[in-house]
Structures are given as C-alpha cells and as structure tokens.
Amino acid sequence: MARILYDLHGIDEGLRFSPYCWRVKYALAHKGLDVETRPWRFTDKEALAFAGHDKVPVLVDGDEVVTESYDILRYLDRAYPEAPLLGEGVAEARARFFKHYAERSLAPAMMRTIIMDLLNAIHPGDRDYFRETREKRFGRALEEFHSPAKGLAQLDAALEPLRGHLQESDYLDGDAPAAADYLVFGSFMWARCVSSADLVSNADPVYAWVERMLDQHGGLGRRAMRVTDIEGAYR
Numbered sequence: 338m339a340r341i342l343y344d345l346h347g348i349d350e351g352l353r354f355s356p357y358c359w360r361v362k363y364a365l366a367h368k369g370l371d372v373e374t375r376p377w378r379f380t381d382k383e384a385l386a387f388a389g390h391d392k393v394p395v396l397v398d399g400d401e402v403v404t405e406s407y408d409i410l411r412y413l414d415r416a417y418p419e420a421p422l423l424g425e426g427v428a429e430a431r432a433r434f435f436k437h438y439a440e441r442s443l444a445p446a447m448m449r450t451i452i453m454d455l456l457n458a459i460h461p462g463d464r465d466y467f468r469e470t471r472e473k474r475f476g477r478a479l480e481e482f483h484s485p486a487k488g489l490a491q492l493d494a495a496l497e498p499l500r501g502h503l504q505e506s507d508y509l510d511g512d513a514p515a516a517a518d519y520l521v522f523g524s525f526m527w528a529r530c531v532s533s534a535d536l537v538s539n540a541d542p543v544y545a546w547v548e549r550m551l552d553q554h555g556g557l558g559r560r561a562m563r564v565t566d567i568e569g570a571y572r
Contacts, residue, residue, distance in 0.1 A: 339373050340365075341397040343385060346376040347458045347531070351562040354458060354530035356444065356523035357406040358394045359558075363519040364410050366554035368417050372396075379463040406523070407436055410516055422516040432516040435509060439521045442495040447528050447536065450488030452479055454532035458564040485534065492536060496543050503542040507549060514553055522550045522558075531564050 342362070345355035353359075353374065365372050377384055377393050388395045390404040396412070403412045410422050410432075423429045448455075452471075456479060459467050468479060475482045499521070502509060509517035525547050528536055537544045551558040 340371060340399075342372045342374050343377045343393045343395040343397075344374040345393050346378065346460065347564065348460055349562065349567050350376045352458060352530060352564060352567065353561065354455075354527055355393055356439075356527035358523075359526040360406040360519045360523040361394045361396060361409050363514075363522065363554065363557065364413055364422055364516070366557055367422060367515065367519070368413055368420050370413070370417065378460050380466050407433070407520070410519075422519070424515075432520060435517040436520045438498075439524050443492065443521065443524045444527075446488050446492035446495050447524060448488070449482060449491065450485045450536065451528055451532040451534050452483050454534065454564070458531035489536070496537065496541075499546075500542050503546050508546070514550065518550060522547070525550070526558055526561065529558070529563060530561060533563075533565050 342358065342365070344353050344358045344362075346353055353376075362372070362374075382391045385391060385393070385395055388397075388402050388404055394404070394406055394409060396403045396409050398412075398416065401412070401416070403409045414422050423432045456464060456467060471482075472478055499509075506512070508514045509521060514522075525536070528534065537547070
C-alpha cells in the first residue's frame with residue numbers, strides 16, 4: 338500500500354506550509370522513503386476522522402496510522418531503523434529539547450513577525466477559522482498581535498543558543514542533519530513558505546545553516562512553493 342501523508346495547504350494546493358508536516362517530509366527523505374502527500378485544510382476535520390485526530394501531520398503507512406510529528410519520527414525509527422533520526426538515550430533527549438525549543442521559543446517569535454502574511458497565505462475558506470482560533474489563543478485581534486519589530490527582536494534573542502552551536506558544527510546533530518535539525522527547520526520552512534520576511538541576516542550562522550538545510554535531500558526545501566510564487570497572492 339502507498340505511504341500517505343496528510344499535508345496542510347494554503348491558497349494553492351501546492352502551497353504546503355505546516356512546520357510539523359515539514360518535519361515529517363524531511364524525516365521521510367532522510368530515510369529514503371517515498372510518500373504521497375494529500376492536501377488538507379484546517380476546516381476539513383472529517384477527512385482525518387479515521388485517525389481520531391483533527392490536525393496534520395497524519396501518516397498512513399500500510400495498516401499503521403500515526404499522528405503528531407514527533408511520534409511519527411519515533412515510528413519511522415522503529416519501522417525503518419536504517420539511517421536513524423532520533424537515536425536513543427541522550428540523543429533522543431537532545432532531539433526532544435529541540436522540539437520544545439522550536440515550538441516554545443522560535444515559533445512564537447516568528448508568528449508575531451509573519452502572522453498577517455500567514456493569514457494571506459491560508460485558503461480563503463479557512464481564514465475565519467484561523468482568525469477565530471488564534472485570536473482566542475492570543476487574547477487579541479491578529480492586527481494587534483502582529484508586531485514585526487517585537488517579533489524579530491524576540492527571535493534574535495531566541496536564536497542565540499542556536500548560533501553558538503552552529504559556530505561549532507554544520508548541523509544541530511553534528512556533521513549531518515537528523516531529527517534535531519528537522520524539528521527546528523520545520524519552523525523556518527513554515528515562515529519561508531508564507532512570507533518574504535527576512536528573519537536572519539545573511540551573515541548569521543543560522544542563515545548558513547538554513548541554506549544548507551534547503552539544499553538537503555535534493556533541494557527538498559528549496560523546491561517548495563512559496564506564496565510569493567503565486568501570482569496576485571502576495572500583497
């Protein structure tokens with residue numbers, strides 16, 4: 338049976354911007370595993386009812402159905418042990434730290450910087466849902482939450498430990514990328530797909546790492562559609 342990944346799309350079915358789905362797509366490429374991606378929208382909850390879940394990524398691998406990006410990476414290591422992603426013991430603990438770091442330090446700063454670009458990139462049929470759920474989460478209107486200056490300052494501070502690591506190593510996992518890199522890079526792919534904002538200076542070690550990650554697995558990230566590629570979509 339085909340391996341299937343349900344993957345969030347925006348105003349174009351080719352615009353795939355979920356940071357969590359990008360983690361999984363890089364992990365699958367790392368393992369050398371083919372996958373069919375199926376476009377999904379925020380409001381299409383019924384399409385995922387079979388998984389007992391209401392958001393992506395959802396991976397269907399034969400009879401196995403796995404949800405949540407980190408759990409999918411763990412499943413891939415169990416089912417396909419060659420080219421390990423997470424490792425064991427200390428290695429997995431390190432990867433889990435980077436998961437939380439990306440979600441709790443990087444993503445909030447990026448969100449504050451790009452949220453109005455993100456709203457523009459979302460499928461029109463999902464925008465009311467997105468606005469309602471995020472304004473409830475933030476406790477304010479998206480326009481009030483949006484502050485590129487504050488977001489970039491917050492991101493710059495949050496990137497300091499990443500800079501220190503990347504001054505000593507090409508990748509978070511050492512000489513070659515693995516789970517830690519994919520868990521963090523998913524957030525950068527999210528921002529890249531929906532916004533033209535420059536999040537880091539090209540003199541920053543993080544910028545050089547992002548460029549290396551874009552070229553990994555045959556240019557997987559660099560080939561991805563961006564909202565700026567869609568005529569009339571970016572304003």
